[in-house]
Amino acid sequence: MIKEEQSMIKGIICLLVALLFAGCGQKKVEEPVTIAINPWPGYELLYLAKQKGFFEAAGANIELVQVSTLSDAQRAYLTGYVDGFASTMIEAIQVAPLGGKPIKIVLLADYSDGGDVIIAPGSIESMQALKGETIGCEVSSLGIFVLERALRLHDMQLDDVRVINVEQGAAASALGIGKIDAIVTYPPYSVEIQSSGEYRELFSTKEIPEEVLDTLSISSSVLAEHPQLVAQIHQAWQMAMDYLQQHPDDAIGIMAKREGLLAADFKAALADLKLLSREEQNKLFAQGDKLTQLGYSVCETLVKIEAIESDCGHVDELFYRAN
Incomplete structure (x- = not known):
């Protein structure tokens, strides 16, 4: 009887060890990085990247959360519902004065050149x-x-x-x-x-050329957890831009449908903004002083019109800098 109990205990221990090692061998499912986006032609390239599998190809697990307005996108971040949001620089600059968790602008999507x-x-x-x-x-x-x-x-x-x-x-x-x-x-x-x-x-x-800059901002803590994320997003973005150039009818059709517009109207709307390629963005990010100066100009205007209360010092840390 004792031998049988010892054998049973030994079997249970072996089973637990086997399960433990089996669990260690399983790949942990990574939680997606969630990004809030409102309707705007420039942001549709992110949806194009998602639909065509470009994020996945670049190694990024991205979930896009549809909202109605820029204010909704910002609120979704401030309340902790998402990890990041697409917006103009204005909403990104407001995050710190409004008490939101630190963010970094990681993507410069486009300049509004007649769109607003x-x-x-x-x-x-x-x-x-x-x-x-x-x-x-x-x-x-x-x-x-x-x-x-x-x-x-x-x-x-x-x-x-x-x-x-x-x-x-x-x-x-x-x-x-x-x-x-x-x-x-x-x-x-x-x-x-x-x-x-x-x-x-x-x-x-x-x-007001190059004053309204559309961006993608992501929580600083999320970026710390995903050190390759920015490069992956930029890769997927460029893949979407390349697809738009190489297959304009299909790309515009996909994006126009999501915006509820005719293809011709969506194409006309795209003409009122300047989409920024990965190369153009890299040049802008490298010109840190130019971006920071624009950020300060926007911030000071927001303070002047009493949209926020701030000394605008947080603008110095707003833009992503690769290590």
């Missing part, structure tokens, strides 16, 4: 005609920045107009019922509004 616009009914013929009128924009993000720059260029300031918060999805109806006299908007929302033929463009980011 101010639209008003045809009866309003100029920016100056908006004096005293009500303008809708996302007051906590890009919208208020674009509006302030547009007004300043046309010899006005925010006090000369009435500003109310209008999310992009509500822009068309707000204009239609006369709740606002103009809207700060961008594709695909601007395409829908302008398709009626009842509105005119009063301002676009062509008037």
Whole structure:
């Protein structure tokens, strides 16, 4: 009986050891890096990279989380729902003053070169005609920045107009019922509004070249856990850009469908931004002073219009630097 018990115990121990070593031999499933993205033609290259398997080919496990607006993308990060988010530099700069976990801008997707616009009914013929009128924009993000720059260029300031918060999805109806006299908007929302033929463009980011930079930011702690992630994202991004160049009809068709636009409208929207290749991004990242100077300029504008409270010192650490 004792021998039988000893044999049983020995068998159990052997089984536990076998299971232990079997477990050690199994590859741990890596959790995906989650990134929030709102509709914008430049960000669609990330979805193209995901659909075509370019992230996987580059060795990155990326999950893209769809949200509606830039503000939503930023909120998703601030609340810890995602590891990173696509946005303009404006929303990235706001993270630290808003108490968010440290981030790094790791990808420079594009410059808005006419994509962000101010639209008003045809009866309003100029920016100056908006004096005293009500303008809708996302007051906590890009919208208020674009509006302030547009007004300043046309010899006005925010006090000369009435500003109310209008999310992009509500822009068309707000204009239609006369709740606002103009809207700060961008594709695909601007395409829908302008398709009626009842509105005119009063301002676009062509008037402020290279001031609105679209980016991808990721948590500093996540980057520390995944030291190869930035290189992998850049590789997948370039693969998507190459695919767009080599197979434009298929690529544009895929991206336009996701944005809810006709292929021709999406192609026109792409023409209003400058997509940045991996080589162009590397040159910009190497010019750290240029990026930091742009970051300070944006930050100081946000402080001036009371969108944030900050001494802007955090901008020095905002951009990713390869070791």
